[in-house]
Amino acid sequence: MKRLSLIYASSCPNYKPIRQMLEEIGLAFIEINQDQLHEGSSGKNFSSPTLLIDNDIIIFGGETDSSEGACTTNLPDKEELRNIINGLT
Numbered sequence: 001m002k003r004l005s006l007i008y009a010s011s012c013p014n015y016k017p018i019r020q021m022l023e024e025i026g027l028a029f030i031e032i033n034q035d036q037l038h039e040g041s042s043g044k045n046f047s048s049p050t051l052l053i054d055n056d057i058i059i060f061g062g063e064t065d066s067s068e069g070a071c072t073t074n075l076p077d078k079e080e081l082r083n084i085i086n087g088l089t
Contacts, residue, residue, distance in 0.1 A: 004029035012048035
């Protein structure tokens with residue numbers, strides 16, 4: 001099984017919907033709160049939320065060069081997310 005990571009900022013309104021979708025699909029994942037990462041951490045270079053497989057395949061979200069962070073606005077629905085993950089794992 002591949003490792004799923006959910007990278008997010010606490011202030012992001014899209015974090016909870018994606019987290020809920022992952023739980024409803026029944027996937028195990030780790031959460032990485034960008035607010036708790038130190039300056040210069042590579043985890044701060046992603047929009048919130050970003051979902052990664054094995055820390056290198058971006059399912060949605062993406063990298064950003066903004067030091068202020070960025071919000072991922074185009075979220076998949078639950079079935080689309082399930083299909084994407086099933087195709088990659």
